[in-house]
Amino acid sequence: MRNRTICILAIVILWFSWVAFPRPPRVIKPVNPNDPTNLPDQVTKNVLVIGGGLAGLSAALELSERGFNVSIKEADTVVGGRLHTKDVKLLNQTWPIETGFHAWFNNYFQSHDILERLGVKSNFRRWEAVDYIFRDYEPESIYSKGPYPLNLFGLIHRSPNMKLTDALHSVKSLVDLAYFQYDTIFEKYANTTLEEWARDKDVPQSFYDILMKPILSVTLNRRDIFSAAEMLTYNQIYFLSDSSADHRIITTKNFQDAVIGPWTQLLLSYGVRIQLNTKVEQLVMNNDGSKFISTSSTPNEQFDHVIMAASLDSIQNILKSTEKQYHDNEQIRNKINCLLRKVGKLPMSPPYKVMRVWFDKQLQNKPEILETPHHHPINLIVQYNLLEETYAEWANRTGGSVLEFHLYTWSYGDVSDDRVWDLIRPTAEEIYPDIKDFKILAYHVHSANDFPSFEINTHQFRPTVTYPKECELPNLSFAGDWLYTDFPSALMERAVTTGRQAANHVLLSEGVRQSNIVSINLDGPGIV
Template identity: 40%
Template sequence: MTTVSRPQPARVTPAAVTVAPVSTTTTTAPRAPTTTTPAATFSSSSSSPTLPPLPSERWARPGLAPWQSRTAAVDVAPQDGLPKEVPGWLRKLMRQWADTPVLPELLRPQIPQLKEAKNPGGLDRLPPGTKREVLIVGAGLAGMSAALELAERGYQVTLRDQGDVVGGRLATPTVDTGGAGTFKVEHGLHMWFDNYFVFKDIRSRLGIDHHFRPYDVVDFQFRDYKPETLTSRPPVYPLNMVALLQRSPNLAILDALEQFRGLLEVMNYDHDKMQAKYDGVTFADWAKQKGISKKFYELILEPAASVTLNDPDKISAAEMLQMMHAYFISQPRAMNREVTTTDHATAVLEPWQQRLQDLGVKVETNHVTRGLRFEGGKAKGEVGEAKDYDFVVVATSVPGTKKLLQGSVADAASAAELAKLRAVADPLQTAPPYHVLRVWLDQAPPPGTPDVIESPQHKPIHLYCFTSQLEDESAEYARRTGGSVVELHLYDTPELAGLTKEQIWDKVKGTFAELQPTLKEANVRGMVLGRHHDFTSYETGQTKARPAPDAPAAAGVDNLAFAGDWVKTDYPSALMERAVATGREAANVALLRDDVRQVDVPHLRTRGPGFL
């Protein structure tokens, strides 16, 4: 029986804001391909009280400035601006090399680049007496981002969504679990990365930073390898990458360093060149071309590809190299993430919706927009509705956008433009269907069990997390019952389509018991299943196919913009950050038409750090 443990996380209060990485115990022991998996146990260096504090109580923290990395901002030494955890010998070296700007730059938290306004001399907001009405179709993160920027500048915004609640893939409706009670249940686990500069700005403006806490480790369980824990320590590039490989129980350090030759292209990332060069190459083929070993690929690279909800064998190298730049190598804190201490509705969506409504935004849920009306070369409004709008933002998913355009109608003066818009959307693909199963159990995992664990070799469970260790409502259930709440992420699972939640649990509970053997006999008190087939595809060719936010103007419709994580940006971005960034860019298209000063877009640098 193998036990793997690591230190418990430091508890952070407003009076003591030095942050340590969230560290908990790694899980199941490895299983060789031809042997039986030994039962795993977890150890903890500290015992838990009878009623442990809720996540929001454990991680109460003051808010910080826009765009600022919360983890970076609270652990920097004031005398030299370097992270406090930089060892003394390196700090001394920094003082000796104070006139050499390169080394200190590698240590300090990265300042984002800015995509600046095209009209810096424009108006702050619409002038008095000027009325502009905007229709935004889709109340996910992209649509809410666009609505926020426009409403703050005097635009009258109508935000519509077919769902019961706002949020898109962050949506958190209240659901009856069928036995455990009624809970707010998210679409699925989300994490906010250090390079999410636009989202940090929005969070600060909404005053919701106190709902977030750092989560700076990545835990893995494998069948063929020992458990891995990845963390970017020390926060000094490239020492953080070297140390990450050195800590691996599966990779010999010399073999690991050998992989740096293949990764030099990522370290020297050039956004425009990489997007053009590798869009037609799969990530797996790129790894073979670069001589990446099978072990390194299976331990480090393939798991990253698998949690994109796409088929790892079909993912474009252009997309994955961009994500490796954004989430691993671009700067020492790129791997650092945050999670909410309560559900996504309470933490993010409800305050955001309230701010929009305070600004006069009409938020209409359970509203199906069948199509748009195009007249005189303009997007005028919604099919079946007489009301006209000055500007329209399409902020739906790929299948939603295709369906919207197919259901649109156009007069003779707009037919060609609508045909062009449909042609823009036609090449866009959707990732395979996926399922998220949340299960309420009557038993808890051992103390020290990590909150989130990736399990790339235990398909169909690619990732699982204990929401009872992450957020308040689930933690209260665990307090009350002695049980736990686990969320299973089942990606690329068309074979599960049409099955009930009970049937899906029957198919995956054996694999879950292999991952968490102490919960093998746990009884199910409730279940909620999410079925989804709307995630953005990262297959080869999709990078080239993506339209920019202002692509409709090139098709002849200058009062229409696109927003979403499927929309192209001319800087590295993905996932939630791509959604809110393109929402801001869509708003900027409208602002420029009225000479209202556009909103700057902070973004990740377009080039990698190099090796030194």
């Protein structure tokens, strides 16, 4: 019966597939295509980029390439933001340790463009399928294969948990999934949780648990208050927009060697000044707010433009400090208060931890990367000895392994690093019972609370890159993954893309041609 249903569905889909295939990516072209591609040689324009994460590095690349003098001020000892790498000495060896595992998806158009320009694609390889383990379902290995929309039915057909008949019964969700409309999705669902949306659309519990919860799990946000509009956008970017949307690549080296180092070297070759350990406390302006002056080690330098590309909480602190600094200057104070009316009301997501552990033994026949969305506090387990060259060499030499545990929405309070393993060990051993016999040789814990929340009732406060212009600060712009874009974007790609958007804002104001921006289409691919 099941095979007969599949055949009938395949015939119907093939009959209509000529109108169902997704359109190519959307290219947003410059609004000033006739302007020169570079700043004239005789013109000097200085740009301050606050923050050396992906958004800041992206903006700096676009502007320095075009002849602008760019200065990056980064509060940390390294650049890269949530993609940074730091050297840590353990087991009589220096290890490059990132803030956590990341992947580059097929629809990360701006990110892939930068990787091509850096010439670093050889530092990556394909991550073929996503492996999941659940408490109430059989394990899943999810991947997309074949033309749209047959790839979706193939996924369900391969699943030991989901049924095609359930998919047919959940037609109420089809409008928001296959016929997604970005222009209206936030108006409809910005204040609706994903759980509320799923109940209203009669989404089968297995579909919600297996296809939606895992994505929700890796957003670092609380599941119970996450915006349905944001999640429906993620579904388009990471799976539904086309049959290759879930294809992704991962690095074979640490992020510094694979990406951030080459990126930094290219910026330095363009004359970018990168100042580490340099925290910008506030914006210092002239009396009418038209010029910006750094507050760091060179307090007298002036900038024609400032791009705030730090984390959301850092930007909030800078703006609050600036407002306090100018309490006697009504003109500037009003402009900063205008920014804070939006930016100041955006919350941060809960804290998270990433624990990397060196064991004396190795797992056998287990996935390189395993998502565990139903096993709080563990959301993801990565075998670094199977991914990166440094760790693979050590594992081959010693017989040991290096596992990384991602612990999102940390709910155990402020505990010392030496207590983290004791708290997560029962869950780790439930997932991988072999670990009971493993001996810990070393560990490293990264703790942070720097990820923006995309919870309900916050979308109305989420600004765009150029929102400062509405506050009469035309030479100021934002960049970061916490912003709203008028086209679908998310996570790492949103940071890179808004960096390019901020650069485009500067380019336009100085009469230099903007860069293209590529995204998936505003509308879903449909079925027929």
